[in-house]
Amino acid sequence: MAQIADQRIDRIETGQLTYSYPRTVGRNSHLGSHGSGGTLPILVVRTSDGAHGWGIAAGSLSALPGLVGSRLGELFDPEVGVINEAAFPLDFALHDLAGRLLGEPVYSLLGKLGEPSVTCYSGAIYLDDLDPEGSPRGIDAVLENAAADFAAGYRAFKLKIGRGYRWQEPRAGLRRDIEVTRAVRTAFPTERILVDANDGYTGPGFVEYFEQVKDCDLFWIEEPFAETREDLALLRPLTGPTLIADGEAHPNVPELLELSREGLLDVLLMDVVSYGFTAWRQVMPSLREASVQASPHAWGQPLKSLYAAQLAAGLGNVVTVEGVPGTTAGIDTSGYPLVEGVLSVPAQPGFGIPLPTIPLAPVT
Known part of the structure; x- marks a missing residue:
């Protein structure tokens, strides 16, 4: 764990994924048509040793540039999750990164208390x-x-x-x-x-x-x-x-x-x-x-x-x-x-989903 905690964040990047439904999804009791899909922002976090993790962006990106150069252990504890408020948008990317570094699926980090x-x-x-x-x-x-x-x-x-x-x-x-x-x-x-x-x-x-x-x-x-x-x-x-x-x-x-x-x-x-x-x-x-x-x-x-x-x-x-x-x-x-x-759920490290090949840009 100490070795993982000492890894330094080298880059944080962002990109957009496109998702689609098999049909147009209509109204609920309050809202009109939910459409046929959309886009979602993702974040990729990379360490100075070449490891990476990625996931849906879970909040504002404004504080993320200040995290570059931080030790992973200052942002994330595998037994707890995100421990630095500024890093909460990286919630999923950091869980993915920790799983990849440890060679374990995310559900193993969480305790394996359920079924796969x-x-x-x-x-x-x-x-x-x-x-x-x-x-x-x-x-x-x-x-x-x-x-x-x-x-x-x-x-x-x-x-x-x-x-x-x-x-x-x-x-x-x-x-x-x-x-x-x-x-x-x-x-x-x-x-x-x-x-x-x-x-x-x-x-x-x-x-x-x-x-x-x-x-x-x-x-x-x-x-x-x-x-x-x-x-x-x-x-x-x-x-x-x-x-x-x-x-x-x-x-x-x-x-x-x-x-x-x-x-x-x-x-x-x-x-x-x-x-x-x-x-x-x-x-x-x-x-x-x-x-x-x-x-x-x-x-x-x-x-x-x-x-x-x-x-x-x-x-x-x-x-x-x-x-x-x-x-x-x-x-x-x-x-x-x-x-x-x-x-x-797959037993591959992290979330078990390869990094998508889409254009990425540094978070600034």
Whole structure:
């Protein structure tokens, strides 16, 4: 470890990756179309001995030039993660670098408390029945998207609901949410179904929805409403084995942990990138103490699902991983096969993803 800690940062570079979805992803309860892909910034950190690590940029790059010349041990501890606030944008690059230097996968650095494979659901079933504007395709669009993701290897589907928050009159939106949920259950009688309202319901409104789909055997309900103790206490007695998941949007982690200790939440969802790999390492013991499981939010870039799978294999206590159907140009993710709904993690050093051959520029 001392030898690794003494390595000096020689260069920090940045570049852009392009990712794409297999189809245009539509609306959720609050937002319009999510498009067909986008770009994401990455960071590459290189040492004076020629080693490198890379990953998604996890914050502002403004302080990074001042880290060039630093000892790795001043920025990162393999047993903790990032230990210098200025280096937090390098969270993923430094984990990758440490794994490569030690010859171990990232999940080994994290403790290997989970399994090197984890169930993975499709997070891409949005409100596509409502599009295109003026000539909506109806429920068949949702079923077609679920079938396409099944063909891609997924065996669980997270359905966006909450149409009555913005896009339909509330009663019509409620009816359509119920119809879609029941239609997907009929089409896929043995697969997991999760639902996500993005806080698009009131507490009583969601109770009405849930009572109409109780026989659909939902695996979890996510962000049904802006979490309050009163509304969760209203819902909790009705859910049975269905898990209640929350904590994606603007998470107040101490409050979420308190609700979990009271038995009102089952799964916490802080984002794998914006919350951070290092932060997840720090908080997971508190989740175990509160008897609540994890499933880091990964929607957006397909690469985030792979990070979440490494976290699951390393820290354990992850109930499932959010999948983002799609590809990222220029990177080889063949070490992460998705087969029959299970995403496997490679044993190669670091994150097991070769450095992409894209233009890079020094961070200035």
